[in-house]
Structure formats: structure tokens, C-alpha cells
Amino acid sequence: MAKIVVFNEYGGPEVLHLVEVPDPVAGPGQVRIRVKAAGVQPFDCATRRGDFAAYNPLTFPVRLGNEVAGVVDQVGEGVSSFVDGDEVIAFLTMEGYADAVVVPINQVGHKPAKMSWAEAGVLTASGQTAYTALDELRVGSGDTLLIHAAAGGVGSFAVQLAQARGARVIGTASERNHDYLRSLGATPVTYGPGLADRVREVAPEGVDAALDAIGGEALDVSLELLGSTERIVTIADWARSAQLGIRRVGTERSVQKLDDLTRLYTEGKLVVEVASTVPLGQAAEAHRQVETGHVRGKVALVVD
Template sequence: MTKAIAFAQYGDPEVLHPIDVEVPEPGPGQVRIAVRAVGVNPLDRRLRSGELAERFAVDLPFVPGCEVAGTVTAVGEGVTGFAPGDEVFGGTMSGGYAEHVLLAADSVGHKPASLGWEEAAALPTAAETAERVLTELGVRAGETLLVHGAAGGVGTLLLQFARARGITVVGTASEANHDHLRELGAIPVTYGEGLADRVRAAAPGGAVHRAVDASGRGDEIPVSIELTGSADRVVTIANTAAHEHGVRFNGGNGERYHRQAYAAALALHEAGALSLPLHRVLPLAEAAQAHRISEQGHLRGKIVLTV
């Protein structure tokens, strides 16, 4: 048996409790890893609270966690390129809040020795999302991209990927995070009333070509449409009600971009240009506290649990 953190009913963070589970055996195309660190994402708490129960039902008890870093302990049939003892990171649909987890081999990347466990666990979801959004939104070098929630886990990598491609980024964030965004090469603006005017004043030539909502604040969607001139030029990864404005919700239900995303992130890391700020690092046993912190918002980077 092995340990995991799960919820057996929907509710507040206190429904998260340790449970014993069988050590999983990898099937074809899977690898099993001994988890060293796991990223905490908004999806985890939205599943736990029951907010997504009607659209995304889960079997209870449910072990959350969709990005991990650890050591390979077994590989399934047909897996090549990975072997027991390899240090890796990767994404999974669930099960990350555990001592052992299964991952699809095509969502796993080798962890460089120079990349810490906590930073590696903070990378998979944000990197894949950033790569997917930039690709599917069609933003190009020389254009200006508006990113809402730019100081969060996804926003931080999104703006770094964009800057590496010659894209100018204007990012919304609280005043306390403005210096952080400037260090990453973005132009910071404060959200709230008068946002459209502040963005026009900050953007080169006053033009915004594309926008990504990573914050979920409903008032930012209409402003993004106004600034870009079309709902087709706006994507959200955080507001499931954005379709009411004709804006696409991109939750990653189609093609995945793990390989391209990991390559882009590790290229930045090797160049000494990758920033993966950690808002808070806690032991797995304090998963409930991690969810409380996540619910407060205004994060700079990711919350990570260590095993």
C-alpha cells in the first residue's frame, strides 16, 4: 500500500484526508513514478469544492493533482526512453497528491539535475497551457499580447514563452507584482476600473492584437474584446462562462502540447532565462492549507507540495 491525499465528498479544504491506496502498476504506454513534488492548481480546488461536478464528475474518493516530479520506478509495455531511476516531471489527469502515480509516457520529460524538484513540479501544467494557448491563438512575433493574471503560475510561463518568440506582453497584476513582471520583460498594468485606457497607454502604439485570460475575473473578458477588436482574438483558460461573450474557453480537451512545451521551457532553463517562482512550498500532509492559500488568490507563481 501507499499513501495519498483524497476527498471522499465535495466541500471546503477540510474534506482532504490521507488514505491508503494500492501501488499502481503501469499499463501500456505508462510510467510509474515515486513522487517528490506535486503542483497545486486551481483545477484541484474546483474539483474538490464540487464547482465542476456537473461538467466533470469524478469517482469518490478522488485524489487530485495533475502535475508531478519524481523518480521512475516502473515502465509499462511499449515505453521507450524512460527507465527506473530516471528523474522526470510530467502531467496527469489526476492522482498527483500521492507517493506513487501513473503518467502517460508522452506527457513525461526528463528533469535536468540543475532543475529542482519543486520547480520541476511547477512546470508541466503551466508550460503545456502556455504552449497550447500561444499556438492556438495564433499570436506572432511583433504583436502585442495582453495577459490577465500574468503573475500566476500559468501567466508567468506564458509571458516568458511569448517574450522568447518576440511577442510584446502587457500583463495585468496587483501593484505588488509589477516589479516581478518587469523583471520578466512584461509591461505591467493594474486591473480594475479604467483597465482599457491603462492598457492602451502601456501598449506600443496603443495596439493589442491578442488576449489571454488566466485570472477568471469576469470583467476582463469584455475589456479584452474591446481592446483586440474581436472575440476571436481572445482566449480564456479560467472563465467557463466566457462563451456568453463569444470567447473560447481553452481547457486542453483537444491536442496536447507537452513535448513542445517541455522543450521550450528547458531551452529557457539551459540559457539561464527561465523563472519559476514558487508562491509557497508545503508538505503533502498540508494539502488543505495549500488549497486555502490558493483560494485567497493574488499568487506569485505556484504552490507546491513535497512528498
């Protein structure tokens, strides 16, 4: 039997609970993965709360989780690129909080040997979201990029990926995360009133693009600094971004992007920050941590 986390009603973290279901079976073009770690995203918390219920109501029970890492233990018909025992990273849709999942092979990549399970489990969702946002902004060599909430899951990936493309990064964060951002190579600035002026102080030549991962005031500040919405995107604030005409980007996921992320990790150009690890059966605690809004990097659910 497999263990999965589900919820049967919208609500607080306490609605999450563990149940047993029959083991999934790999079909043609699929592999079964015994999960070692799964990432927890703010999106998961918003889904659990019912933030999207007005326009995307769910049918209960509902599962969560869009990223996992683990070991292949069953290979479906026609699969030759993976064998039993392969250590892999995979992306999927609302099934990751589990100790076993079945995934099409076009959503699976090989895990670097030196990458921990927790790092691998939190890599692909936020990493690919950051990758997609930078593509949308056309970030390249010589650009100065402003990232709001730069110490968070998506933000910390975006800082590093932008620098790998040759950009300079200015990142907003609370004071306690400034040293962390400096360690990643970014110039930190503090949230709050006067943010636009603080950005101008460290970038008197101006900024070329802005990636928002927090919403609210950050969108207004970005528009004030850039003067137009052309090179501003958000992953966080649907309502305010619609009012301002700022594009909201999702994640266009692919194995190519996943392989690029693992290559950068192997080359020492990408650090994966794991804020904490929480047992699968305590998913509610993982959600409580994420919902504080003060997590640096990502929280991982782990399976013994």
C-alpha cells in the same frame, strides 16, 4: 504502500485527506515514479468545491493533481527510453497528489539537472496551458499581447513564452507584483476601473491579442481594446466568455511541449516561480493558499 490525497464529498479544503493504498505497478509502456513534488492548480480547487458538478459529476472518492516530478523506480515491459533512477517530469490526469504514480511514457520527460524538484513539479500543467493558449492566439514576433493575471501560474509562464516568440507583453497584476512582472520583461498595469485606458497609455498603438486568466471584467476590457473576439482567449471564465463569444482554451499536452519548456529553462529563458512548498499530507493548506487568489506563480506539494 503508497500515500494519496483524496476527498469523499465536495466542500472546503478540509475535505482533503491522506490515505494509504497498494503501490501502483508499471504496466507495458509505463513507468512508476516516486513523486518528489506535485503542482497545485486553481482547477484542483474548483473540482474539490464542486464547481463542475452540474455537468460533470464525480464518483467518490476522488483524487487530484495533473503534474508531478520524481524518480523512476519501476519500468514496464517494452520501455527503453527510461531506466530506474531517471529524474523525470510527467503530466497525468487527477492522480498527482501522491507519493507514487504510474504514467505512460508518452507523458514523461527528463528533468533538467539544475531544476529543483519544486520547480519541476509545477512546470507542466500551467506551462503547457500557456503554450496552448499562445498557439491558439497565433502569438508571434512583433505582436503586443495583453495577459490578464500575468503574475499567476499560467500568466507568468505565458509572459515568458510570448517573449520567447518575439512578442511584447503587457500584464495586469496587483501593484505588489509589478516589480516581479518587470523582472520577467513585461510592462505591468493595475487591475480595476480604468484598466482599458491604462493599457492604451502604455500601448498607444494598440494590442494584437489578449489572454485572460482571471475572467470577469478582464474579458470586457479585452473585447473593448481589440474590437473583436478573434484573438482573445480565456482559461478562466466559462459563463462570461460564452456570453461574449470568447473562446475558452484547455491544454493540449504533449512531451514535445514539455521538452520545449525544459529547454527554455535550461537556456535561461524561463523562470519557474514557486510561491510555496507544502507537505503532501497538508494538501488542504496548499488549497487555502491558492484560493486566496494572491499566489505569485505556483504552490507545490512536496514528498520527503
